[in-house]
Amino acid sequence: MEFETDSSPFTGSTSNIASIMRQVLYALIPGIAVMFFFYGWGVLINIILAIVIALSFEVISLWLRKRPIKPFLSDYSAVVTACLFALTIPPLAPWWILMVGLFFAIVIAKHLYGGLGYNPFNPAMIGFAVLIVSFPLQMTQWIQPHFMDGYLPSLLESLHIVFNGFEVFYNLDQWDAMTMATPLDDVKIELKAGHYFSEIMQTRPYGLVSGKAWEWISLSYLIGGLWLLYKGIINWRIPVSLLFALAMTATIFGWIEPDTHPSSLFHLFSGATMLGAFFIATDPVSASTTPRGQLFYGASIGFFIYVIRTWGNYPDAVAFSVLIMNMSVPMIDYFTQPRVFGAKSEKKS
Amino acid sequence: MSKEQKYWKFHGGVHPEFHKKESTTRPIATLKLPKRLIIPIQQHIGAIPELLVKKGDYVFKGQMIAQMHKDQLGSTLHAPSSGTIASIEKHSIPHPSTLEDLCIELILDGQDDWGDCQLEAIKDFEQCDNTKLLERIENAGLVGLGGAAFPSFVKVNSSVKQGIETLVINAAECEPYITCDDLLMRERADEIIDGIRILIKLLNPKQCLIGIEDNKPEAIAAIQQASKSFDKIQVCAIPTLYPSGGEKQLIKILTGKEVAVGGIALDLGILCHNVATCCAMYKAIVKGEPLISRIVTITGDGVKQPKNIEALIGTPVSDLVAQAGGYTSKAQRLIMGGPMMGITLSNDNTPMVKASNCFLVASTASLQQAHSIHASQAQMPCIRCGKCMQACPAKLLPQQLYWHTQAKDFERVAEHKLNSCIECGCCDFVCPSHIPLVSYFRFAKSEIRAQEKLLEKSNLSRKRHEFLEFRKAREKQERDEKRRKHKEALQKKKAAMAAKKAANGGTSANDPKADAIKAALARVKAKKIAREAQVKSGH
Ligand code: SF4
Ligand code: SF4
Numbered sequence: 001m002e003f004e005t006d007s008s009p010f011t012g013s014t015s016n017i018a019s020i021m022r023q024v025l026y027a028l029i030p031g032i033a034v035m036f037f038f039y040g041w042g043v044l045i046n047i048i049l050a051i052v053i054a055l056s057f058e059v060i061s062l063w064l065r066k067r068p069i070k071p072f073l074s075d076y077s078a079v080v081t082a083c084l085f086a087l088t089i090p091p092l093a094p095w096w097i098l099m100v101g102l103f104f105a106i107v108i109a110k111h112l113y114g115g116l117g118y119n120p121f122n123p124a125m126i127g128f129a130v131l132i133v134s135f136p137l138q139m140t141q142w143i144q145p146h147f148m149d150g151y152l153p154s155l156l157e158s159l160h161i162v163f164n165g166f167e168v169f170y171n172l173d174q175w176d177a178m179t180m181a182t183p184l185d186d187v188k189i190e191l192k193a194g195h196y197f198s199e200i201m202q203t204r205p206y207g208l209v210s211g212k213a214w215e216w217i218s219l220s221y222l223i224g225g226l227w228l229l230y231k232g233i234i235n236w237r238i239p240v241s242l243l244f245a246l247a248m249t250a251t252i253f254g255w256i257e258p259d260t261h262p263s264s265l266f267h268l269f270s271g272a273t274m275l276g277a278f279f280i281a282t283d284p285v286s287a288s289t290t291p292r293g294q295l296f297y298g299a300s301i302g303f304f305i306y307v308i309r310t311w312g313n314y315p316d317a318v319a320f321s322v323l324i325m326n327m328s329v330p331m332i333d334y335f336t337q338p339r340v341f342g343a344k345s346e347k348k349s
Numbered sequence: 350m351s352k353e354q355k356y357w358k359f360h361g362g363v364h365p366e367f368h369k370k371e372s373t374t375r376p377i378a379t380l381k382l383p384k385r386l387i388i389p390i391q392q393h394i395g396a397i398p399e400l401l402v403k404k405g406d407y408v409f410k411g412q413m414i415a416q417m418h419k420d421q422l423g424s425t426l427h428a429p430s431s432g433t434i435a436s437i438e439k440h441s442i443p444h445p446s447t448l449e450d451l452c453i454e455l456i457l458d459g460q461d462d463w464g465d466c467q468l469e470a471i472k473d474f475e476q477c478d479n480t481k482l483l484e485r486i487e488n489a490g491l492v493g494l495g496g497a498a499f500p501s502f503v504k505v506n507s508s509v510k511q512g513i514e515t516l517v518i519n520a521a522e523c524e525p526y527i528t529c530d531d532l533l534m535r536e537r538a539d540e541i542i543d544g545i546r547i548l549i550k551l552l553n554p555k556q557c558l559i560g561i562e563d564n565k566p567e568a569i570a571a572i573q574q575a576s577k578s579f580d581k582i583q584v585c586a587i588p589t590l591y592p593s594g595g596e597k598q599l600i601k602i603l604t605g606k607e608v609a610v611g612g613i614a615l616d617l618g619i620l621c622h623n624v625a626t627c628c629a630m631y632k633a634i635v636k637g638e639p640l641i642s643r644i645v646t647i648t649g650d651g652v653k654q655p656k657n658i659e660a661l662i663g664t665p666v667s668d669l670v671a672q673a674g675g676y677t678s679k680a681q682r683l684i685m686g687g688p689m690m691g692i693t694l695s696n697d698n699t700p701m702v703k704a705s706n707c708f709l710v711a712s713t714a715s716l717q718q719a720h721s722i723h724a725s726q727a728q729m730p731c732i733r734c735g736k737c738m739q740a741c742p743a744k745l746l747p748q749q750l751y752w753h754t755q756a757k758d759f760e761r762v763a764e765h766k767l768n769s770c771i772e773c774g775c776c777d778f779v780c781p782s783h784i785p786l787v788s789y790f791r792f793a794k795s796e797i798r799a800q801e802k803l804l805e806k807s808n809l810s811r812k813r814h815e816f817l818e819f820r821k822a823r824e825k826q827e828r829d830e831k832r833r834k835h836k837e838a839l840q841k842k843k844a845a846m847a848a849k850k851a852a853n854g855g856t857s858a859n860d861p862k863a864d865a866i867k868a869a870l871a872r873v874k875a876k877k878i879a880r881e882a883q884v885k886s887g888h
Contacts, residue, residue, distance in 0.1 A: 003683040005693040007788045009774030010684065010716045011365055015781040017729050071727045117730030284734040289748055340766045341743045342607040
């Protein structure tokens with residue numbers, strides 16, 4: 001009897017990229033829910049719009065590159081990019097903001113570099129970075145949590161604002177009053193103005209550590225991230241080293257000059273720290289892949305987040321820190337190869 | 350005897366579906382004599398043995414049909430049963446790199462007649478001389494039965510010379526589906542222990558550790574029972590984790606020591622033998638039977654009655670399958686070995702060899718049951734998730750190896766220590782992008798080998814060139830030397846002559862030799878002038 005031949009191994013596990021990406025999406029649910037609670041429909045509109053736009057760009061890019069569309073569309077990677085990107089964009093931001101950001105994320109950062117697996121930079125962060133440099137105003141106008149005294153625009157109103165601009169309902173002054181900088185941004189401005197950190201924390205309704213909305217949002221990302229760790233989707237090295245380095249740097253500077261530097265808890269629970277640590281820096285494609293390399297990679301991001309937040313000109317620093325370290329990955333990986341089984345180096349005798 | 354034993358862990362490893370139950374429900378069957386055997390002449394690592402028979406010869410069971418030259422790496426071969434040699438031709442063989450090789454086709458006469466070819470049984474091996482035991486191991490054609498088929502004599506002999514501390518018996522049997530060692534331990538524990546005792550007598554190690562994966566409780570119990578009264582032998586039930594049966598991995602688990610890259614176990618004072626090899630050793634010494642049969646697992650959903658069969662070396666796979674109830678409709682792949690490291694065969698007229706531990710006949714669906722790499726799921730790009738790295742027992746970075754292999758940057762591949770890859774398939778197994786990593790690595794290895802050969806060649810030619818240059822230089826030097834000596838001699842002579850002249854009163858007229866030379870020179874000159882004149886006038 002004749003048989004077909006093949007090459008070993010002939011068996012394998014069930015996991016695939018789509019299932020990994022789906023788990024990442026599940027892990028985002030708590031964060032999205034809490035954001036929805038504080039910021040209303042704008043959050044969901046961002047996400048859904050981003051997914052639709054991202055998938056469209058994905059299809060077009062694949063088609064232009066003459067790649068099979070179905071397997072790559074069903075791997076959920078574009079959906080994850082879209083969600084992460086959408087979560088960093090202020091709710092009720094105009095629709096074209098998403099369009100521009102995702103164009104850079106999907107078409108430029110991902111497909112121009114060769115598509116899934118070949119992008120040296122985190123696509124969502126490229127999108128974000130381009131936007132914050134080009135449209136700083138739109139990107140820093142976060143509506144107040146619960147808008148005005150517990151009122152949030154309805155779904156219809158939100159859609160109107162996103163597609164036709166806030167001018168439909170409000171004049172510029174009103175809109176200004178309803179939006180505000182994020183606590184991270186705000187504290188920085190106040191510190192620059194010469195106020196003490198402890199003072200700022202007392203005079204503003206900042207909740208326990210970093211602003212009522214943000215501390216809860218961060219906490220829910222943390223929960224989602226822990227779930228990913230538990231599921232083995234991500235590895236502990238990057239998030240732990242990132243958070244640790246950020247906290248340590250903040251502690252050291254806080255210890256030198258306590259009044260002009262926000263506390264480490266403030267840093268950990270504000271801005272995109274948690275989202276960055278568990279969902280963005282851990283993007284396997286653009287992150288370091290060796291064990292020691294990941295520790296270095298995570299810690300460096302944590303350190304840069306602090307530096308850029310403190311001395312940089314942008315409200316948050318996760319995107320830039322991640323992108324800087326993305327650049328260094330090939331070198332990090334090369335110099336941090338693990339000791340091979342039976343390699344002589346570390347064992348004397 | 351079983352003490353509390355400490356175990357170490359090796360990095361990585363995977364838990365495939367083990368599928369051991371299918372073939373362990375039936376006892377070991379003995380194959381009824383097939384009509385013909387196809388015996389590959391080279392069944393081991395090393396050199397090709399010298400044929401002792403020719404077409405048309407009648408051979409007895411156990412008769413030596415191919416012999417190894419002394420001091421060469423290799424092993425002898427014996428006729429597994431009596432019959433006539435029908436042909437010695439190329440035939441398909443189960444080997445990863447060669448499809449065909451020289452085989453002896455033996456038509457059996459059904460008598461299974463030993464003639465006088467059975468070796469002398471050494472019942473009381475404890476009293477026997479070591480050289481005699483070693484000689485027997487060499488003459489019985491023993492090779493490692495775990496799959497690598499390394500000549501046992503060479504391994505044991507070098508260990509005897511160097512002396513070892515620990516004897517490790519590999520009974521982990523970590524590959525899915527394969528159960529031949531499991532059943533062997535259940536049914537023939539005493540023979541195994543006797544085989545181990547022979548090794549202990551030869552080597553006198555401090556301890557002997559038998560590593561068995563803990564998914565074989567019956568085998569563990571049987572071996573424990575059989576080894577109770579021997580102090581040095583210790584049965585170690587190790588956690589089930591593929592590939593704990595890899596020699597280096599098992600040594601790490603049991604002793605905590607790592608065999609160095611490029612080194613062998615003996616460097617650590619360890620000898621590792623497969624459990625089935627020990628049983629074969631027992632047979633060769635205590636019963637006087639050379640290695641002419643072994644136990645092989647026939648399993649998978651492609652055969653009706655999966656089981657273990659004791660069969661003669663050279664039995665065609667089709668006969669084995671017939672013994673296991675024949676094929677089912679699901680027989681789509683024929684694999685020698687397990688699903689992680691086995692090789693597929695294209696035809697079932699291929700014979701079993703000394704290294705065959707299992708023939709797996711299975712449907713592609715059942716093999717990929719848990720998933721479907723090679724068939725339905727598309728290969729996706731590497732997302733650098735690092736799962737492969739976490740699974741790699743050699744602690745390599747398969748994702749980087751893959752990346753550089755794809756880029757054909759083999760220098761980088763080598764820098765990432767591809768040569769430490771044991772092709773266990775763990776990385777391939779876990780990869781969510783379903784990349785056939787091991788195939789890429791095999792390709793890279795062969796490519797690197799080819800490059801090295803080329804380099805060697807160019808090195809050789811460079812060396813040749815250098816040698817040529819060297820020789821030229823040397824010759825020149827020698828010539829110069831000669832010339833110099835000559836000159837010196839001449840000068841001495843002259844000086845001597847001058848001295849003589851001076852002594853003779855400074856008159857050259859008295860020197861007959863000088864006069865003769867002068868005369869000769871004049872003659873030559875005259876001749877030359879005459880010739881020139883001739884040439885001129887002639888035109
Ligand atoms: S497991 Fe596969 S996808 Fe993941 S890093 Fe390794 S090769 Fe890449
Ligand atoms: S096949 Fe090689 S690279 Fe892959 S896990 Fe095994 S040793 Fe590591």
